[in-house]
Amino acid sequence: MSSRPDATPTVYAWRGGAQALDRLTDAFYAHVRRDEVLAPVDAAAVPVRSWGQTRH
Structure with a gap:
């Protein structure tokens, strides 16, 4: 989960991660x-999942 010595989970990990x-x-x-x-x-709006994709 974490390489930090105190092993306190991040907010991201505590919330359940990407899924x-x-x-x-x-x-x-x-x-x-x-x-x-x-x-x-x-x-x-431009969908978030398309951010970073090249538009033509």
Whole structure:
């Protein structure tokens, strides 16, 4: 888990790592897509998972 001497888990590890954060993000955006105010803003945004990919 950690190479630190005190072996205190990080917030990332305590929260459950990548899989847990992916589930949290998916649940959050599912709610955003149903919200009448936030849905149009989200629809115009570039998806996070495409960040860093080259656009042509």
